[in-house]
Amino acid sequence: MSEENKQIDSLQPSWATHELFALALTLVLAVWIVSKYGKEARPQSLTTDRDEARAAKRAELKKVDEEALGSYGVVDESRKVYRLPVADAMRVVVSRMNEGPGSLHKELVSRSMAAAGLAVAVPAEELEDPALIAQGKTLFQTKICFTCHQVDPAVPAAAGLALKAPSFMGEFWGKEREVHKGVGGPIEKMKFDVAYFVESIRKPMDKVVKGALAPMPPPPPITDDELKALLAYVKSLSKK
Numbered sequence: 001m002s003e004e005n006k007q008i009d010s011l012q013p014s015w016a017t018h019e020l021f022a023l024a025l026t027l028v029l030a031v032w033i034v035s036k037y038g039k040e041a042r043p044q045s046l047t048t049d050r051d052e053a054r055a056a057k058r059a060e061l062k063k064v065d066e067e068a069l070g071s072y073g074v075v076d077e078s079r080k081v082y083r084l085p086v087a088d089a090m091r092v093v094v095s096r097m098n099e100g101p102g103s104l105h106k107e108l109v110s111r112s113m114a115a116a117g118l119a120v121a122v123p124a125e126e127l128e129d130p131a132l133i134a135q136g137k138t139l140f141q142t143k144i145c146f147t148c149h150q151v152d153p154a155v156p157a158a159a160g161l162a163l164k165a166p167s168f169m170g171e172f173w174g175k176e177r178e179v180h181k182g183v184g185g186p187i188e189k190m191k192f193d194v195a196y197f198v199e200s201i202r203k204p205m206d207k208v209v210k211g212a213l214a215p216m217p218p219p220p221p222i223t224d225d226e227l228k229a230l231l232a233y234v235k236s237l238s239k240k
């Protein structure tokens, strides 16, 4: 190779330089594409998907709510959630009262007779049993107590609002309350304890909480064991 050729050769860019340049160009191009389309395109499609999913879920929940409010239907069989519309609850009470003088009273008496022999003296430790409390929580739904007695500040009890039924929130166990002795009867002071709870369920017309717009309608049949579980659950709701 002549001296002159060698000089020309060193002036030519080598292949490595070409490759490096091509690589840099590709990189710049890639960064540009990602910054231009990547940011906007992907997250945007994600939020749209999420919004649509949310809207669909909302519509589904609303449908469930509307169906539930219009019927006795089971809202959620797996969680044993039922609803009783206020109008239907009131209709049942009125129709019982219209069946004849004392017919509602007779039924109440027969229900409390069924409870005869109920052990009111339940040991305090037994009421602390988490399994019993959990059973009571389920019964509170299946025996439709929850339609009238609010236990969660976030979940209003529709029928209870209409009747001004007492809620089971805050501190209530062991506290004094004023009740009418009999529907519209004289006022008496009562302590919220085991005996009062049992009486409230077995003979709901005997003591009517002051301020309630109607006495508590007779609940569906409740066995003594179920009553004990309900008792444990309601007691557990009271703040100490």
Ligand code: HEC
Pocket (backbone or CB within 6 Å): 089, 140, 143, 144, 145, 146, 147, 148, 149, 159, 160, 163, 164, 165, 166, 177, 192, 196, 197, 200, 201, 204, 205, 207, 208, 209, 212, 213, 214, 215, 216, 217, 219, 220, 222, 230
């Ligand atoms: C249709 C509505 C309704 C349903 C269902 C209902 N209650 Fe009541 N309950 C009331 C009303 C109204 C009162 C207040 C008037 C009264 O004392 O009779 C009341 C009072 C009570 C009291 C006395 C509370 C207090 O603060 O003195 C207890 C305890 C009680 N209910 C428990 C239950 C349990 C347990 C169930 C489920 C088995 C239930 N209730 C179902 C409406 C209802």
